[in-house]
Amino acid sequence: MTTAPLIQALERALAPAVSGALRVPAVTAIVANAADRDSLGTALPVVIAALERAGVPRGRAFVLLAAPGGVVAAAGVVSALRAAAGVTVLAHDPATSPCFTPGLDARGNRIHLDDELREAEAIVLLGALAPAGAAGLAALIHPGLAPADAAALDAREVAERIGVDLCVLWSEAASGAVEAWAGEGLAVEDRARASTRGAQSDATLRIP
Numbered sequence: 423m424t425t426a427p428l429i430q431a432l433e434r435a436l437a438p439a440v441s442g443a444l445r446v447p448a449v450t451a452i453v454a455n456a457a458d459r460d461s462l463g464t465a466l467p468v469v470i471a472a473l474e475r476a477g478v479p480r481g482r483a484f485v486l487l488a489a490p491g492g493v494v495a496a497a498g499v500v501s502a503l504r505a506a507a508g509v510t511v512l513a514h515d516p517a518t519s520p521c522f523t524p525g526l527d528a529r530g531n532r533i534h535l536d537d538e539l540r541e542a543e544a545i546v547l548l549g550a551l552a553p554a555g556a557a558g559l560a561a562l563i564h565p566g567l568a569p570a571d572a573a574a575l576d577a578r579e580v581a582e583r584i585g586v587d588l589c590v591l592w593s594e595a596a597s598g599a600v601e602a603w604a605g606e607g608l609a610v611e612d613r614a615r616a617s618t619r620g621a622q623s624d625a626t627l628r629i630p
Contacts, residue, residue, distance in 0.1 A: 429468050432602045436472040436590065439604035443588040446477035448543035449484075450587075453562045455549050456487040456495030456513065459503065461592070462548070466507040469548060469590055478544075484510040486538050488566025490557065492516055512538055516570035524584050527575050533583060536567040544587040551593040551603070551614050558611050559589055581608060593618065 444450065450473060454462055466485065473483055485507060487495040495513035504511040520537040527533060539545070547559040557577065564580040565572060589610045592602045603614040 429464060430600075432465060432468045432590065432592065432604070433472065435602040435604040436469065437475075439588060439590075439606065439610075440472045440476040443606035444473070444476055444478065444544050445587075448478060449482050449541055450478050450544040450546060451539055451542035452483060452485045452546045452548055453488055453567065454485060454547075455490060455562055455566070456499055457491070457493070458550055459495075459499050461550060462503055463506045465548060465590070465592065466503060469546065470507055470509060473546075480509055484512065484538070486536060486567065487511065487513045488562040489514050489516055490561045490566035492565075492570070514538075514567050516565075516568065516572075519569070521569050527579055527583065531573050531575055533564070533575065533580055534569050534572050535563065535580075535584070539567065539584070545585060546588045546590065547581075547586055547608075548590045551591045551601075551611070551618070558608070559586075559591065560608060578608060 452466070452469060470480060470483055474480055485503065487500065489495070494515045500511050500513050514536045521534045522537045522540050523532050523534055525533055547562055549559055549562065552558050560577040560581040563584065564575055564577045586607055588604065588606060589608060590604045591611060591614050592600060594600050603610050
């Protein structure tokens with residue numbers, strides 16, 4: 423991963439998005455996929471710096487590593503990301519992490535999510551742009567932060583039910599060009615996918 427373009431892209435994409443999306447100061451949970459650990463080591467400090475500029479103190483932000491595939495982040499990954507980001511980094515374990523019930527889905531099924539989200543006043547989803555048809559950032563919430571025995575629920579519905587304040591995504595082409603997107607809610611992911619298909623989007627920044 424070429425770090426400089428990613429940093430530039432994220433900084434410029436985040437600047438207007440963070441200030442408009444977050445109520446500050448707020449206890450902010452940054453939810454990310456541990457499988458993106460190499461890129462997260464670069465992206466997390468950029469995102470946390472942007473949050474600080476928007477008024478979220480570093481001490482009020484924490485990272486919660488989701489396990490959408492059921493694989494728990496290794497202790498070494500947690501430690502490395504904690505050192506890179508300078509904030510608390512926690513790993514969700516579907517088998518052992520305490521969970522709470524923030525509500526029901528449209529069909530009356532109980533939603534169970536990692537208890538660390540209980541006190542969060544703002545939620546940021548952070549990750550690489552997934553291909554069309556693949557699970558997107560919503561999967562970081564469900565099943566990523568759900569218990570192992572959780573019912574199969576609609577990931578986007580669950581994410582919208584609990585509220586997502588900010589989404590931050592990036593994509594790196596084989597040429598090394600980086601695109602980054604940031605904005606309020608899951609709609610920014612839809613715009614990001616549209617822009618990669620050639621549609622115009624003012625949320626897109628390309629850095630060759």
